Amino acid sequence: MERTHHLPDIRTLSPKELSQVVSELGQPAFRAKQLNEWLFEKNVCSFEEMTNLPKAFREQLAEHFFFAVPTEVVKQVSKDGSRKYLLQFPDGVAVETVGMPSRNRLAVCISTQAGCNMGCAFCATGLAGLTRSLTAQEMVDQVVHVSRDLGERVTSVVFMGQGEPFANFNETVRALRMLNSEHGLNIGARHLTVSTCGIIPNIRAFADLPEQFTLAVSLHSAIQSTRNQLMPGVKKYTLVRLHEALQLYTEKTGRRPTYEFAMIEGINDTNPEMNALCDFCEGTLCHVNLIQLNDIPDSPFKPSPMKKVEELQRRLQMRGVETTIRNSRGSDIDAACGQLKQRKINVHLS
Numbered sequence: 357m358e359r360t361h362h363l364p365d366i367r368t369l370s371p372k373e374l375s376q377v378v379s380e381l382g383q384p385a386f387r388a389k390q391l392n393e394w395l396f397e398k399n400v401c402s403f404e405e406m407t408n409l410p411k412a413f414r415e416q417l418a419e420h421f422f423f424a425v426p427t428e429v430v431k432q433v434s435k436d437g438s439r440k441y442l443l444q445f446p447d448g449v450a451v452e453t454v455g456m457p458s459r460n461r462l463a464v465c466i467s468t469q470a471g472c473n474m475g476c477a478f479c480a481t482g483l484a485g486l487t488r489s490l491t492a493q494e495m496v497d498q499v500v501h502v503s504r505d506l507g508e509r510v511t512s513v514v515f516m517g518q519g520e521p522f523a524n525f526n527e528t529v530r531a532l533r534m535l536n537s538e539h540g541l542n543i544g545a546r547h548l549t550v551s552t553c554g555i556i557p558n559i560r561a562f563a564d565l566p567e568q569f570t571l572a573v574s575l576h577s578a579i580q581s582t583r584n585q586l587m588p589g590v591k592k593y594t595l596v597r598l599h600e601a602l603q604l605y606t607e608k609t610g611r612r613p614t615y616e617f618a619m620i621e622g623i624n625d626t627n628p629e630m631n632a633l634c635d636f637c638e639g640t641l642c643h644v645n646l647i648q649l650n651d652i653p654d655s656p657f658k659p660s661p662m663k664k665v666e667e668l669q670r671r672l673q674m675r676g677v678e679t680t681i682r683n684s685r686g687s688d689i690d691a692a693c694g695q696l697k698q699r700k701i702n703v704h705l706s
């Protein structure tokens with residue numbers, strides 16, 4: 357399909373504007389409702405698919421509008437069934453999206469920015485800097501792409517791909533609402549998880565949302581100097597303030613945030629690091645996800661051995677902290693964030 361970039365994306369129109377278009381094109385008012393259903397509930401990406409609209413009307417729409425849906429540039433399929441995509445938007449920027457099917461469930465991990473300026477030391481995306489933030493529709497489009505590719509309904513979405521969602525807060529919240537809406541993808545709020553490095557003002561704003569969206573915080577170390585080294589982008593939001601903000605969050609929402617802890621050999625798997633994490637979590641409402649860092653070629657950071665991961669889990673559990681060891685899915689397919697794009701860039705350069 358030829359792309360017609362000079363036309364507006366029909367999905368950027370408000371319901372009122374859609375009704376206006378319907379009436380200007382001489383159609384009865386109920387067509388606006390049909391159009392809305394095709395666009396936001398059934399998530400089609402062409403006018404041809406809108407089979408209950410008259411052909412002439414569909415042709416008229418196609419003369420005035422287009423669908424700014426992303427193009428699949430690369431797809432990798434893992435032995436465990438997960439799929440990783442590099443999706444490119446009409447302006448040429450590309451992001452990574454991962455689909456993780458399991459029995460009766462389909463989880464999708466989406467990006468919220470093309471690139472990222474948080475500069476996390478262990479992350480390929482962080483090295484390349486920020487290109488631009490994504491719109492809410494572009495976030496939803498990633499979910500729709502995976503759903504169509506696998507022919508399944510998406511049951512949960514994690515905002516954990518490229519980018520810092522809380523550095524693109526308003527569009528992230530809009531995307532959450534589009535995914536949650538019964539006139540959208542209708543995914544339960546608790547099954548929508550946003551992962552932040554810990555941008556405190558937006559943790560507070562997130563706590564004020566009426567919906568029960570889930571919060572995850574990339575912690576990676578509970579010792580300030582290590583965390584500064586690993587995550588320089590959130591240096592100014594100190595661990596003391598973060599701890600405070602998370603207490604307020606749990607008091608206000610009654611919900612349990614998840615702390616992500618990617619274990620890196622010799623960096624955050626030492627005795628003092630383990631003690632500091634236990635102290636940070638003990639007595640608070642939280643759930644810790646321990647994960648072995650992905651083994652990235654040429655990276656100075658190596659995954660901790662499994663026995664260290666298990667040791668940390670034991671220590672946390674002894675202090676009454678709920679903990680899960682997560683498998684890194686798709687480890688055979690460049691699954692760490694930024695790797696696929698990096699590979700693609702390397703391919704282009706070589």
Ligand code: SF4
Nearest residue numbers: 472475476479482519
């Ligand atoms: S880990 Fe996430 S927040 Fe950190 S640089 Fe990479 S994409 Fe950005």
